[in-house]
Amino acid sequence: MSNDTNKNKGLGTDAPSGFGSSSRRAFLSRLGSVGLLATTAPLARAVPAATPDPASNPSTPTPPGTGLPVTLRINGTEHKLQLDPRTTLLDCLRENIGLTGTKKGCDHGQCGACTVHINGRRVNSCLSFAVMHEGDEITTIEGLGQPGNLHPMQAAFVACDGYQCGYCTSGQIMSAAALIKEPCGPHDSDVKESMSGNICRCGAYSNIVAAIQSVRQKKLSAS
Numbered sequence: 001m002s003n004d005t006n007k008n009k010g011l012g013t014d015a016p017s018g019f020g021s022s023s024r025r026a027f028l029s030r031l032g033s034v035g036l037l038a039t040t041a042p043l044a045r046a047v048p049a050a051t052p053d054p055a056s057n058p059s060t061p062t063p064p065g066t067g068l069p070v071t072l073r074i075n076g077t078e079h080k081l082q083l084d085p086r087t088t089l090l091d092c093l094r095e096n097i098g099l100t101g102t103k104k105g106c107d108h109g110q111c112g113a114c115t116v117h118i119n120g121r122r123v124n125s126c127l128s129f130a131v132m133h134e135g136d137e138i139t140t141i142e143g144l145g146q147p148g149n150l151h152p153m154q155a156a157f158v159a160c161d162g163y164q165c166g167y168c169t170s171g172q173i174m175s176a177a178a179l180i181k182e183p184c185g186p187h188d189s190d191v192k193e194s195m196s197g198n199i200c201r202c203g204a205y206s207n208i209v210a211a212i213q214s215v216r217q218k219k220l221s222a223s
């Protein structure tokens, strides 16, 4: 009994007062609060700093009534937009139109993840301003094919396992779909050379080449 009493005293229940006589629960509760404050204080300070500044970030959708008026034809649909003239085609597609199939890898023209078609030719959309493309026919991976109605190159990538994580895949497919209409030698090495602007960090290159060659072979057989 006395042990229980001492134990209760030792553990304390809810008898508060100064630090020395404070209960274990109250002590832990204070400790937890301090820990929580220590964790949340930097976060609380970080939030405003992480908020994008519309004045310095052209990828932020331009407020209505500001920016340059431009009409872009994307995947057969016209989009009337007000754009900061610094907006890249890549940011416009992803941030203004919501077509996120086109990926941002390097944002510097070095990886090919952002490849789209402009009037049927492959282009790195991170290197091109959106306002330059009024009157052009812009095609993204969403316009190339859809589940149930895949473009032959999309179907070949699936059949040949031409991807692992998939991040580079839309750019690879857009590049490959343009490549089959370009002059390109018959060998795997020719395909690799023509696809050298598209980087795959997973290293799915051999299956990507197999997918492209299978589409080229079918095209040759059909002609």
Ligand code: FES
Pocket (backbone or CB within 6 Å): 103, 104, 105, 106, 107, 108, 109, 110, 111, 112, 113, 114, 115, 124, 125, 126, 127
């Ligand atoms: S994001 Fe455009 S080339 Fe890498």
Ligand code: FES
Pocket (backbone or CB within 6 Å): 162, 163, 164, 165, 166, 167, 168, 169, 199, 200, 201, 202, 203, 204
């Ligand atoms: S499949 Fe992962 S980067 Fe190409």
